[in-house]
Amino acid sequence: MPQPKLLSLAEAVRRYSWDGMQYASGAALPIGSDAVVFGRELLRQKRKNLHAIFHCNSQQLNLLAGAGAATKAECGFTGLEVFGFANGLRRAVETGELVLEDYSNLAMPLRLLGGALNWPFVPATVNIGSDLQDRSAFAPDEFPAKSKIATVTDPFSGRQIGAFRPLKPDLAAIHVTLADPLGNSIMLGTEWSRFELSRAAKRVVIVADAIVDEACIRQFPNLVRIPEIVVEAVVYWPFAAWPQSSPGMYDVDEEHMRAMNAALATSEGTRDYVRTFVESYRDIDGYLDMIGGDRLALLRKTRTAFLLDPYRKWIMPAAEIASMQADAETK
């Protein structure tokens, strides 16, 4: 029988991350489901020289880049959608503190799928013929670049196509709406590339807004796109994607999205932000107090709340999760 894998956020980061690792997250879009709080904990534990694999930039990468913890990144999109340019990432790229290798939003999940299937390469019919293929930040002296998206011959048509390099990150921190204590996970809203990432990464830590009883999973097995067999640990953390949104759970915090991005534009602002919003809390209660009760109530009033209705009766209370977690951590 599989055992519960509940782990505190701090312990998950201690066990599964290290300096210089290839760290993947952000397999959601820039304002949606991402394990932003995992990035805060990476900073609290002073992880550095991270090689970030983010399908899209999110406030997590924006923060890790702005604070100097990530020095390499591979992305398909590097903005914050309607919130504009990602100032922390942008500053790190412009000053040369972070080297950014550009792909597109289809290239990244294809590369993850390639890693998941253990393919030697993935045929590319996009990104070819543009500077995404010809320019490489990781191999700046190659022009046109040969080692980034290589050219291969289609054995059937004889046509020249591209070859994407598969990805197998050391660790993926994946945000989900609901997980059971074993790690079986349900995502509300688009899964973006969390399915492919969960199979490509060498290790997966699930960061869930809510923990549900296993009976919920057995009621909706078709919706469990990340099964416990690929999951190393489960972290319970409400509002884990804040200030981004989690469909069914909470809306995007527009004010904090702007304030955070404004702070990350300078190194002084980033230091202040880290002091106030990264190092200031001790536990989940302290984190929620930091956001503020009124704001939490407002964010919870999302028009998508009905999406959560079928699952509500299985959501476990915090005290029960804490006790299961204490048991699991001693094993």
Added chain:
Amino acid sequence: MIPTISAYTRQEMMAIATGREIRDGELAIFGVGLSMLAGFFAQAHHAPNLRAMTEGGVYGSTPVGGLPWGIECNRISTNATSFTSGLDALGCLVGSGRCDVGIIGAAQVDKYGNVNTTGIWDGEIGEAFRAPKTRLTGAGGANDIACGAKRFLIMVAHEKKRFVEQVTYISSPGYLEGGNARARYGFAGGGPSAIVTTLGVLRPDAESKEFELDGWFAFSSIEEILANTGWPLKVSAHARVVPEPTAAELAHLRKVDETGALRRQ
């Protein structure tokens, strides 16, 4: 009511002119921001059977509560009929060649419709790659739409610094060096069919694929457009003024643009 020039903004005219390019029944993909407003305007006004999607893999939905903050935002996730993934939307439905039309934005665009959204360099990049002076948002799904959609539309503010002879970095391919250059890569998609700006509409010449002025807006002029284009723009023999928004078009656009994103000047 006949709207006067002051009754609508340049951005609204751009969104309506873009929406007019979308036909009923098509499979269409919209990016975040203005292109989403243009696309959902088309669906509300003249293309009720449009099959609209975002690259986020959110299908069957319309914006609720205003312009979505992102293509996965709760504002576009309250009335969806299917949530899938980026691989599905951009791969199975766009990269495959199945999608009829996409709308993308641009920081810089050139006379062959090549788009740069990656960065602004001081001068040429040179032989060795170097970081841009100003880093922009990167390719996102626009490269995949530019390669795979049967045709695509480019929406961009008409400013000289954005309309350049040749983009410094091709994030999303238009017609590359023109003519049939795209054929070298065997893209599933056909390339950009129009550049819709805050001043008018440009379309490619059938042979050379160089973009030419096809229409100017009522508040604009050929002279203003030429002065704001960074290459010697050819004016098509058929160029004419683009009809102003009708009252019905404006009403539908403003219903989609509930939070007034296009009305801020």
